Amino acid sequence: MAKIIKIPSVFVYETKVVGVSLNNADGSSRQEIIKREVAEDDKLQLEAEPTNPYDSNAVQVLSKNGNQIGYLNKEMAETIKPALDNQTEIHVTAKWVNGEKMLGVGLRIELVS
Template sequence: MRHISLAVVGVQFDNKKGPPRRFVVEMCTPGEPVELRPEPKNPADRNAIAVYSARGVQLGYLTAERAPMIGKAMRDGIVQAIFQRKEKWGATIRAHLDGSVPTLPDPADSRAADWPPPGSQDADWWPDEEWPDE
């Protein structure tokens, strides 16, 4: 899995400085670069990875389930990411874990549009890629 779409959560919280995260998400355009910043001293999660806009303002965080995998990829090589789209629940970014320049996925692929699933009790759930049975 070298190219992946990732949920950005925590958008509903305000930044300590600067504009609110929801406003920052609204200002982002699909395809613009985003920066991933590990936060090993984060008291809630030492694997936390913050997501920042091209303007250097925080959008939110990667989910706790994905952060360790992305953190490892960041330590092992170059990870580049772009803003993919705003969502009702936050935002989606597109990351390439092989150092290549990220590209937006096919717009017809809307699997993430209704995340979290209606009635879901687990707001941290994120669907994995579905592969056809062989």
């Protein structure tokens, strides 16, 4: 008897977090959060922000502790938001963290279907 094995498809995107130089609505510094809570290979989180006044597709990037470090850029958010809405399995990893005056964060986003 034959066995059927489902092998998931994975779509991989690499991008950087935008808005890392700004403060959060509560006044916390995204730069300080990145310094304290984000290192290369850390698992990060994505969260849709449908009430964002500038973009209804906005997607926040959160540290492993749930603190906002920035956003996905507009084009990437348009791609990722439907996956968030559909509860697609998403793995987000900090690919790099660097910068001298201003820290930046690179992301690897894997959508598993």
